[in-house]
Amino acid sequence: MVERTFSMIKPDATNRNLTGKINSMIESAGFRIIAQKKTRMTLEQAKKFYEVHKDKPFYNDLCKFMSSAPIVVQVLEKENAISNYRTLMGATNPYNADAGTIRKEFAISTTENSVHGSDASETAAAEIKFFFSEIEIVG
Ligand code: ADP
Ligand code: MG
Numbered sequence: 441m442v443e444r445t446f447s448m449i450k451p452d453a454t455n456r457n458l459t460g461k462i463n464s465m466i467e468s469a470g471f472r473i474i475a476q477k478k479t480r481m482t483l484e485q486a487k488k489f490y491e492v493h494k495d496k497p498f499y500n501d502l503c504k505f506m507s508s509a510p511i512v513v514q515v516l517e518k519e520n521a522i523s524n525y526r527t528l529m530g531a532t533n534p535y536n537a538d539a540g541t542i543r544k545e546f547a548i549s550t551t552e553n554s555v556h557g558s559d560a561s562e563t564a565a566a567e568i569k570f571f572f573s574e575i576e577i578v579g
Contacts, residue, residue: 445521446567451509452552475515
């Protein structure tokens with residue numbers, strides 16, 4: 441089934457000018473980038489985006505980091521986009537990420553791990569809506 445997922449290139453990666461290299465891995469893996477923009481979250485927006493993690497010990501550092509510099513937000517389309525993009529991203533802790541994954545290649549630490557991808561169809565829909573309006577998604 442062709443589906444859509446939401447992706448973010450995180451501040452550690454935009455700071456190191458890695459957007460093009462990460463997009464190259466995304467496109468080489470067969471995803472179409474059907475919407476994309478560079479933006480920067482306020483601390484409040486980051487707290488809202490990661491609300492599901494609000495009771496975790498890393499929540500404050502995560503939200504500070506995610507609002508510290510610009511991000512690139514994207515909608516990706518592919519067969520099984522949600523699970524296939526999770527595979528391409530690699531494990532949350534880059535030490536555990538498989539060779540050939542974005543996080544193995546580029547992540548600095550468990551927090552500064554270069555990319556975000558939705559984990560289920562409901563979260564993909566909600567996360568796309570958080571950043572994009574219908575007219576910005578061009579298919
Ligand atoms: P993923 O991004 O792989 O879906 P989670 O949803 O569990 O991972 O966590 C969201 C983000 O919070 C991670 O991508 C990472 O930036 C940060 N994070 C997760 N677990 C930890 C941890 N144990 N220590 C520090 N930061 C973490
Ligand atoms: Mg997650």
